[in-house]
Amino acid sequence: MNLRQRFYLVEVLSGLALTAAHFFRNMGRHTARALGRSGARGAVTIQYPEERRPYSPRLRSLHRLVRREDGSPRCVACMMCETVCPAHCIYIVADEHPNPEIEKVPRRFDIDLGKCVFCGYCVEACPEDAIRMDTGILEFSSYSRGGMIYTKEMLLSLEPADAAGRPRSPIPLPADRRV
Amino acid sequence: MLIDLGIAFGRVAFVMLFVLNVAALLGWVERKQSAIMQDRIGANRASIFGVRALGLFHPLADTLKMLTKEDFRPARADRLLFELAPFVSVFFALVAFATIPFGDTLQVAGRVVPLQAVTLNVGILYVFAMLSLGVYGVMMAGWSSANNYALLGGQRAAALMISAEIAIGASIMGVVMIHGSLNLMEIVRGQGQLFWGWLPAWGILTQPLAFVLFVTAGIAATKRIPFDMPEGESEIIGYFVEYSGMKFGMFLMTDMVETIVLAGLSTSLFLGGWQVPYLVADGFRFPWGAVVALAPLVVTVLQVFAFIAKVAVVIFVLMLIRWTLPRFRYDQAMRLGWLGLFPLSIANIVLTGLVLIAWGNP
Numbered sequence: 091m092n093l094r095q096r097f098y099l100v101e102v103l104s105g106l107a108l109t110a111a112h113f114f115r116n117m118g119r120h121t122a123r124a125l126g127r128s129g130a131r132g133a134v135t136i137q138y139p140e141e142r143r144p145y146s147p148r149l150r151s152l153h154r155l156v157r158r159e160d161g162s163p164r165c166v167a168c169m170m171c172e173t174v175c176p177a178h179c180i181y182i183v184a185d186e187h188p189n190p191e192i193e194k195v196p197r198r199f200d201i202d203l204g205k206c207v208f209c210g211y212c213v214e215a216c217p218e219d220a221i222r223m224d225t226g227i228l229e230f231s232s233y234s235r236g237g238m239i240y241t242k243e244m245l246l247s248l249e250p251a252d253a254a255g256r257p258r259s260p261i262p263l264p265a266d267r268r269v
Numbered sequence: 270m271l272i273d274l275g276i277a278f279g280r281v282a283f284v285m286l287f288v289l290n291v292a293a294l295l296g297w298v299e300r301k302q303s304a305i306m307q308d309r310i311g312a313n314r315a316s317i318f319g320v321r322a323l324g325l326f327h328p329l330a331d332t333l334k335m336l337t338k339e340d341f342r343p344a345r346a347d348r349l350l351f352e353l354a355p356f357v358s359v360f361f362a363l364v365a366f367a368t369i370p371f372g373d374t375l376q377v378a379g380r381v382v383p384l385q386a387v388t389l390n391v392g393i394l395y396v397f398a399m400l401s402l403g404v405y406g407v408m409m410a411g412w413s414s415a416n417n418y419a420l421l422g423g424q425r426a427a428a429l430m431i432s433a434e435i436a437i438g439a440s441i442m443g444v445v446m447i448h449g450s451l452n453l454m455e456i457v458r459g460q461g462q463l464f465w466g467w468l469p470a471w472g473i474l475t476q477p478l479a480f481v482l483f484v485t486a487g488i489a490a491t492k493r494i495p496f497d498m499p500e501g502e503s504e505i506i507g508y509f510v511e512y513s514g515m516k517f518g519m520f521l522m523t524d525m526v527e528t529i530v531l532a533g534l535s536t537s538l539f540l541g542g543w544q545v546p547y548l549v550a551d552g553f554r555f556p557w558g559a560v561v562a563l564a565p566l567v568v569t570v571l572q573v574f575a576f577i578a579k580v581a582v583v584i585f586v587l588m589l590i591r592w593t594l595p596r597f598r599y600d601q602a603m604r605l606g607w608l609g610l611f612p613l614s615i616a617n618i619v620l621t622g623l624v625l626i627a628w629g630n631p
Contacts, residue, residue, distance in 0.1 A: 099481070102594060109593040113306045120305070135310045 145226055145255030150210045152227040152262075153201055153240075154248035156220050163246055164220040167194040171212035171221060179205035180212060196242060203230060204238035226251030229261050272378050281367075284386040287577075288366050292525040295584070296328045302585070303592040335518040343415055343511050350413035355512065355519035358406025362526040365399035368392035369533040370454045372543045372572040373550075376565065383454055384543070384573065392453035393445065396534060397438060400490060403523065404430040407492075407499065410520070411508035422508035425599060426492060426499030432606030433489035433496070439614035440482035443621040444472050444538050457542030461549070467556035469546045472539035478617050480539045482610050487535065488590060489606065491527040495594040496602055532583035540579050543572040 094100050119132035136143060145151070156164045167184035185197035212221050225248045232238050240262075249258040301324065304311025315326040342351055369392075372384030389395050404427055411423015445451060448459040462470040473480045489496040500507030509520045536542055547555050548571060552563035563571075597605065 102590075105593050106589055109306045110589055112308065113302065113589070116305045116308060132305065132308075133310045134308045137310070 142256065145228075145251070147224075147255060149226070149255065150208045150213075150223040151251070151257075152203075152225045152230060152248065153206075153212070153221055153223050153245060154225050154250070154259075155199060155242065155245040156222060157246060161246075163196060163199070163242065164218050165196050165199060165216075166192060166218055166220070167196040167199075168217065170215040170217060174211045174215040176209060176211065177205045177207045179203070179207075199242035199245065200239050201245065202239045204232075204235050222250065224250045225259060226255050226257035227259065227261055272380070276377055276380065276382055280382070280384070281386045284366055284369075284371070285363070287371075288363060288526060288529055291529055291580075292522055293328050293332075295525040295528065296331060296521075297325055298584070299588055299591075300324065300327065302588050306589070306592055332518070335515045338514040340514040340516065341511070345415040346511065347413035347415070350409045351511075352516075354406050354410035354413060355516040355523075356406075357409060358403055358523045359519045359526065361399045361403040361406065362523045362530065365396050365403075365527075365530045366533060368395050368453055369530070369537050370457055370542055371533075371576045372569050373458075375569050384569070385454060388454070389452070391451045393441060393451050393456075393538075396453075396530065397434065400527065400530065401430065401434050403527065406523070407508050410512065414508075414511035416511050418506040419508050419510045422499050422501075422506060422510070426508055428599075429489055429492065429496060429499060429602055429606070432603055432611075433486045436482060436486035436606055436610035436614055437490060439611060439618065440479045440486060441538055442614070442618045443476045443479045446618070446621050446625060447472075447475055453537050453542075457537050457544060460541040461544045463547075463556070469541060469544065471541040471544070476539065476617070476621070478613065478620075480535070482614050482617065483538065484531075484535060484587075486606070486610050487531040488587065489602065491524060491531055493524055493528065493587075494591045495597050497596055498599050498602065501596065528584060528587055529580070532580045532587060535583050536576065536579040540583070542579075543576040545571055545575045548572070 116132040119128065119130045122128035123130065123132065158164050166187075167182050169182055169184075172180040172182050179202040181198065181200040181202070182196050183198040184194045187193065187195040208223070210223055213223055227248070230238075244262065247259070251257050301311045303309075311324060312327045313321055313324040315321070315324060315330040317326055342348070367386040368389045370383065370385040374381045374383050376382075385392075387395075407426040407430075408423045411419045411421075411426070414420070444456060448456045450456060450459075456472075460469065460471050464470055464474075468474065492499050498505065500509065509517055512520065547553050548563075548568060550565065550568065552568065553559070553561040555561075
């Protein structure tokens with residue numbers, strides 16, 4: 091360290107000048123924004139639950155099951171996703187499909203989101219493009235482990251996110267939460 | 270008799286309410302100022318019926334939380350000292366403000382009332398005595414907790430306090446020599462003089478080195494960053510590890526109150542206290558000859574507001590320092606206190622004495 095740095099006071103003052111400059115710049119921006127004179131933000135913080143940044147379209151969010159035109163699941167219960175899942179969080183019970191053109195249909199299709207690692211392998215593995223992770227929903231919670239298990243009906247009801255990545259389906263409330 | 274009692278009560282109540290309310294507000298100021306300095310927004314979620322008021326309810330929420338928390342005492346702690354320590358700590362911080370003048374005199378019911386809680390001829394010594402006694406609360410907390418980390422924290426606080434107090438005492442000697450009094454009211458009155466008819470003789474102009482030394486040592490005495498190794502809240506553990514609930518809150522409050530005392534003291538000693546430039550007892554008398562006559566009550570109100578504004582500015586600067594600088598290591602703080610601040614303040618005393626002799630005014 092040279093003498094100026096060892097003396098410390100000069101360095102302290104330059105540090106104080108930097109933080110004070112930030113303070114007065116941000117304070118000016120906050121004031122101008124409150125008076126409606128300028129749109130510049132005084133802080134980089136985003137007020138999260140009310141304000142959200144747009145998500146990337148590639149973001150892997152809560153799964154959904156894609157529907158056929160008649161509303162039944164596109165899934166044919168081939169077990170590819172259940173096999174590839176590294177977290178063993180998918181549980182499928184297959185059933186006969188009434189239409190002979192289609193081989194099978196899932197009677198149960200449960201995803202335990204408490205175990206899911208959001209790797210997206212199930213989406214990659216699916217030969218029917220029946221499962222996607224494009225709902226844009228990231229907030230799901232529960233007070234119990236059982237509440238983290240999402241059934242076929244819940245997964246079928248979800249919609250894909252809009253162009254800005256905002257979810258179109260309501261964020262699912264925990265089944266065991268009384269509102 | 271009753272009027273005298275009422276006046277005495279009013280003086281004490283004003284100072285007490287001022288210090289306590291500003292101390293509560295400082296928690297909010299500290300959060301918001303640090304947030305704005307760091308491009309953040311700061312705590313703003315506490316609300317009453319949906320009104321957030323820029324986070325002003327957070328101090329209230331904090332107090333409620335601390336009052337309702339469990340008041341824990343370790344099984345092997347020294348019961349009396351453990352219960353007493355936070356009260357000792359906050360008591361001496363609160364009474365230290367008593368001799369700091371917040372205005373000149375006020376005519377009430379035919380009496381001339383000096384605007385300070387207590388009129389003492391040794392006002393400065395009283396403030397330092399009270400601030401030094403505050404460290405007993407800290408040491409008691411460290412000792413009585415029956416916790417090695419708390420004990421070490423108390424030791425660090427004591428060592429820091431001693432090295433800071435000596436530098437504080439020595440650095441203000443120059444101011445005392447210039448004004449020839451230990452009475453804070455006299456010192457503030459003395460700063461009302463003008464150099465060459467236009468420059469206010471504030472302590473920061475007559476004693477610039479002492480001002481820097483005093484503020485540095487003063488921050489060390491308040492145990493706040495960059496001298497917070499007694500507590501070191503981010504990683505090392507301090508003297509109040511074992512405290513919880515409102516007793517812990519009282520230690521936090523001590524820091525805030527000491528910050529206010531330090532700001533009030535630097536204002537009185539170096540920034541002209543309640544003096545407004547060119548404002549004398551009957552109004553403004555500007556150096557270019559203009560005169561604005563004001564009623565005595567208006568003058569007093571202006572002085573009190575000037576004092577509060579100066580204290581606010583000093584608190585802003587103290588907060589700025591607290592949120593800018595990293596912490597000193599223990600040995601660095603000791604070296605700064607004993608090898609930096611102390612010799613410099615002695616040199617300042619000698620220099621002031623030589624200048625006073627050369628100018629020929631005692």
